[in-house]
Amino acid sequence: MIPVTSRVSFQPIQRGQQSLSQASSSGDDHAESKxxxxxALLQCYNNRDLGKFFHPGGAEDAAKSLESAKKVMLLTGFNVxxxxxxxxxxxxxxxxxHALNELGxxxxxxxxxxNRNVLKAALNVLNPKLAEYAKFKSLPIKSASDISSIAGQLLRDEMPDSVVAIEVPSRNSDGVQRNMRGDDISSFNSSLDEILLQANKLKITTIGVGDGGNEAGMGGLHGIPKAIDGSEMKAAVPARYPVTAWNSNFGxxxxxxxxxxxxxxxxxxxxxxxxxxxxxxxxxxGAVDGITRSRIAGEPSVDGKAHTGVDGFAPGVHHAMVTLLKSVVDNMHRGFISRSIPQNAAPFLIAAFDSSNGGLIAAKNLAAFISVRSQQTARFVIVVDHGNAVYGDKSRDTLVSLxxxxxxTANAVGVDVIAMACNTACTAFPEAKEGVNNRILDLIEVTAQAMVNHGGDKPAIIATPAVVAPGTNGLNKYEEALKQASDKxxxxxxxxxxxxxxxxxxxNKLDHLSTEPEVTEKLQESVEKYVRKIPDDATSLWLxxxxxxxxxxxxxxxxxKLGRSLxxxxxxxxxxxxxxxxxxxxxxxxxxxxLPSTKPIVITTGNFIEVGNMARELLGMNDVIVMESKFGDDFSVELVKDEIFLAERNSVTQDRNLAGFHAAKRFRRMPSPAEGSSRAEN
Structure with a gap:
C-alpha cells in the first residue's frame, strides 16, 4: 500500500474560463470566481491534464440540482x-x-x-437493501442507432427527474467510444451515453461525472487532451451539469x-x-483497476508507478480522500436545507395472503421493494392460514373454501388491495373470489406477464411440486398463464x-438463517441439487x-459455483x-x-405465540402485531380496527366488549416486546 503523500498533492492550478454546450449559468459564474x-481536492491529482478541462463548482451545482429530485436514474459501467x-x-x-436513498x-x-455484479458488490457494502430491492436495468451492447429507441422508452417508463452518468464511456465526434489508450471499446461497451442524449432532448436534468474527458457528460468542455496514441477520444455527449474530478468515483x-x-x-x-x-x-x-488492469488490491503495475485500487491508486489512498472530503465539505458554506422527508404519513393498506410462512417472507420483500422504489407509505396486513396449512394436499373444494x-378476512379489514402471496391459493380462482369486492393481484398472472416482459425466451421456475405439476386439464397453471400472457x-x-x-x-425450520456447519452444508447440498436441474439454455430463473x-x-x-450467469x-x-x-x-x-404507522399486522389461524416468534424472525423485526382468529364469517373485524384507524382507537379500546363475548374468545393478540405484557390476549 503506497503512502498518501507520495501520490496526492494540493497545488492549486491556475484556470481560465471553461465553456460547455449545455453548461449552467451557475457553472459559468464559478469559472469567474476563486x-x-x-x-482543489477534486483536482489534486493532475497527471492526465485534468486542469485543462476542469469544470469549477461542478459537484456543488450538481448537488443543488438534485435537491428537489424525487426519482433519479444512475448510469455507470466502463469496460476498459x-x-x-x-x-x-x-x-x-x-x-x-446511498446518499440519495438516505434523503428519501x-x-x-x-x-x-x-458491471451489474460489480455495482451490486459495491452497494452491498454501503446499502444492502438497495442492492437487493432497487430496480436494475441492463442495457445490451448495441450500436447507438439500435439503442436509441430503447433508451427513449426506458426514460418514458421510469420518468426520472434527473439522470446522472458516472464514468460512462461517451462516443466521440466520429461516434466511436475510446479509452485513454485510444483503443476502440465500442464493441464491448453499452451505449449508455444514448440515455444522456435522450434525457437532454426531453429536458430532463442531466449530470455527467468524468475524469479523462472521454466520459458521457464531458461533451462541450474545452481542453480535453487526445488519447495516449494520439487519437481523438474527446466526448461528444454533454450534460447540463458536468462534474470533473481526478477519479469519477470521487466526483x-x-x-x-x-x-x-x-x-x-x-x-x-x-x-x-x-x-x-x-x-x-x-x-x-471481477472488476479491474483501469490503470493496472489487475484485480489484486495494492498490486503494483509493471513499472511500479501505479497500484491496484481505483485508477492506479491503492485502497489506502481512497480511504484518506474520503476523510479529506468530509472535512472539506463540513467546513463549506452549506446554504439552506431545501426539503425534509415526510414523516408519519398515513399509509396505503396492503393485505398479503398465504397459507403459512411464505406470506411473511413475501410481505417483507414486498415492503422492501416498495420502500426503495416509492416515496409513498405502505402498511401490511399479513393474512396467513397456518391453522390449515399446507394447501398443496387439499381438494379443490376445500381449497376454494379456505x-x-x-x-x-383481508377484505373485512378494509385494505386497499389484496396481493396474493401463495401460488397454490391462486389455483382456487375464480371461485374463491366470490363475495370479495376488492382488487386482488393474482400472483400467477402477474408473474407470467413479467416472465414475458423480462424473463427472456426460455424462463424456468422452481416451485413446490404441487405448483409445477399438471392440472386436471393436463396443463400446468403457470404454463397456461404464460401462454395466455404471450399470446401462445x-x-x-x-x-x-x-x-x-x-x-x-x-x-420453516429457519435453516437458511442457521450458522451451524452441519445445517448450512445440508441446505447448500439441497440447493445445488435443484440448481443442477436448471436447463443450460434457460434465460432466467423464477422463484x-x-x-x-x-x-x-x-x-x-x-x-x-457452476460457472453460470442467470x-x-x-x-x-x-x-x-x-x-x-x-x-x-x-x-x-x-x-x-x-394511524400513521407502518407496523405490520399478522392475522393467523395458527397459534399466535408460535406464529409471532416466526414472524419476528422472518420479517426481521421485533415490533409486530400478531393476532389469532378464525377466518371468513367468524372473523371479528371490530377488534382489529383500533390498530389501523384513528377514529376507532379510543372507542374500541374503551369498550372491548363491542363485538361480544364470543368474538373475544376467538380472537387473541400477542403483544410486541415494546408493549410488554400490557396488551395480553383477550
Whole structure:
C-alpha cells in the first residue's frame, strides 16, 4: 500500500474560463470566481491534464440540482477491455445512491451485465437493501442507432427527474467510444451515453461525472487532451451539469457529500473504511483497476508507478480522500436545507395472503421493494392460514373454501388491495373470489406477464411440486398463464418446471438463517441439487414459491459455483410494481382516518405465540402485531380496527366488549416486546 503523500498533492492550478454546450449559468459564474477548497481536492491529482478541462463548482451545482429530485436514474459501467469492467464508476454510483436513498429519493440503476455484479458488490457494502430491492436495468451492447429507441422508452417508463452518468464511456465526434489508450471499446461497451442524449432532448436534468474527458457528460468542455496514441477520444455527449474530478468515483462522492451536508446529514456519508471495503468488493466481483488492469488490491503495475485500487491508486489512498472530503465539505458554506422527508404519513393498506410462512417472507420483500422504489407509505396486513396449512394436499373444494375465507378476512379489514402471496391459493380462482369486492393481484398472472416482459425466451421456475405439476386439464397453471400472457408464443415445458420438495420445510425450520456447519452444508447440498436441474439454455430463473426467495443468496452462489450467469427473480418484485401503480392511481384517496404507522399486522389461524416468534424472525423485526382468529364469517373485524384507524382507537379500546363475548374468545393478540405484557390476549 503506497503512502498518501507520495501520490496526492494540493497545488492549486491556475484556470481560465471553461465553456460547455449545455453548461449552467451557475457553472459559468464559478469559472469567474476563486476555486473552492472542494475544487482543489477534486483536482489534486493532475497527471492526465485534468486542469485543462476542469469544470469549477461542478459537484456543488450538481448537488443543488438534485435537491428537489424525487426519482433519479444512475448510469455507470466502463469496460476498459473486453470482460474487464473497471472499479471507477460503480463505487461512486453506490455512494451517491446511498446518499440519495438516505434523503428519501428513489434511485434506479442502468448498467450492462458485466458491471451489474460489480455495482451490486459495491452497494452491498454501503446499502444492502438497495442492492437487493432497487430496480436494475441492463442495457445490451448495441450500436447507438439500435439503442436509441430503447433508451427513449426506458426514460418514458421510469420518468426520472434527473439522470446522472458516472464514468460512462461517451462516443466521440466520429461516434466511436475510446479509452485513454485510444483503443476502440465500442464493441464491448453499452451505449449508455444514448440515455444522456435522450434525457437532454426531453429536458430532463442531466449530470455527467468524468475524469479523462472521454466520459458521457464531458461533451462541450474545452481542453480535453487526445488519447495516449494520439487519437481523438474527446466526448461528444454533454450534460447540463458536468462534474470533473481526478477519479469519477470521487466526483460522485463529492456530489453525495455536498447533498447530505445541505440537508444537515453529512454524518450519513459513507466512511473511509467502507470505501476500502467497497473497492475490495468490486475487485472480488471481477472488476479491474483501469490503470493496472489487475484485480489484486495494492498490486503494483509493471513499472511500479501505479497500484491496484481505483485508477492506479491503492485502497489506502481512497480511504484518506474520503476523510479529506468530509472535512472539506463540513467546513463549506452549506446554504439552506431545501426539503425534509415526510414523516408519519398515513399509509396505503396492503393485505398479503398465504397459507403459512411464505406470506411473511413475501410481505417483507414486498415492503422492501416498495420502500426503495416509492416515496409513498405502505402498511401490511399479513393474512396467513397456518391453522390449515399446507394447501398443496387439499381438494379443490376445500381449497376454494379456505382461500375464500382468507380473502374475506383481508377484505373485512378494509385494505386497499389484496396481493396474493401463495401460488397454490391462486389455483382456487375464480371461485374463491366470490363475495370479495376488492382488487386482488393474482400472483400467477402477474408473474407470467413479467416472465414475458423480462424473463427472456426460455424462463424456468422452481416451485413446490404441487405448483409445477399438471392440472386436471393436463396443463400446468403457470404454463397456461404464460401462454395466455404471450399470446401462445411462449411455453413452460416440464424440464423448465422444477419441483423442490424440501425447501419450504427447511425455511420453516429457519435453516437458511442457521450458522451451524452441519445445517448450512445440508441446505447448500439441497440447493445445488435443484440448481443442477436448471436447463443450460434457460434465460432466467423464477422463484415461484413465496418461501424460496429466502434462499436466493444460496441459489445465486450455487449458480456461480457452476460457472453460470442467470438472473434469479423474486416474483414479489412485480407484485410490488403492481401495488405501486395502484398507490399512484389512488393518491387522492382520503387516508386521514388511518394511524400513521407502518407496523405490520399478522392475522393467523395458527397459534399466535408460535406464529409471532416466526414472524419476528422472518420479517426481521421485533415490533409486530400478531393476532389469532378464525377466518371468513367468524372473523371479528371490530377488534382489529383500533390498530389501523384513528377514529376507532379510543372507542374500541374503551369498550372491548363491542363485538361480544364470543368474538373475544376467538380472537387473541400477542403483544410486541415494546408493549410488554400490557396488551395480553383477550
Amino acid at each position: 476555486k473552492s477548497n472542494l475544487d 477491455a473486453e470482460g474487464m469492467p473497471e472499479t471507477d464508476g460503480p463505487g461512486g454510483t453506490a455512494a451517491l445512491a 429519493t428513489v434511485v434506479t440503476f442502468v448498467t450492462d451485465r458485466e 460522485a462522492e463529492a456530489i453525495a457529500a455536498v447533498l447530505l451536508a445541505r440537508h444537515g446529514q453529512l454524518e450519513k456519508l459513507h466512511t473511509p473504511e467502507q470505501e476500502v471495503a467497497m473497492i475490495n468488493a468490486m475487485l472480488d466481483a 382461500v375464500g375465507n382468507g380473502l374475506k 408464443k411462449m411455453s413452460l415445458p416440464p424440464e423448465f418446471r422444477i419441483g423442490a420438495t424440501e425447501w419450504a420445510s427447511m425455511i 415461484c414459491c413465496t418461501h424460496y426467495p429466502a434462499l436466493k443468496p444460496h441459489i445465486e452462489a450455487a449458480l456461480r 438472473d434469479v427473480i423474486d416474483p414479489m418484485e412485480y407484485q410490488a410494481e403492481k401495488i405501486m401503480e395502484l398507490m399512484s392511481s389512488k393518491k387522492e384517496k382520503d387516508l386521514s382516518t388511518r
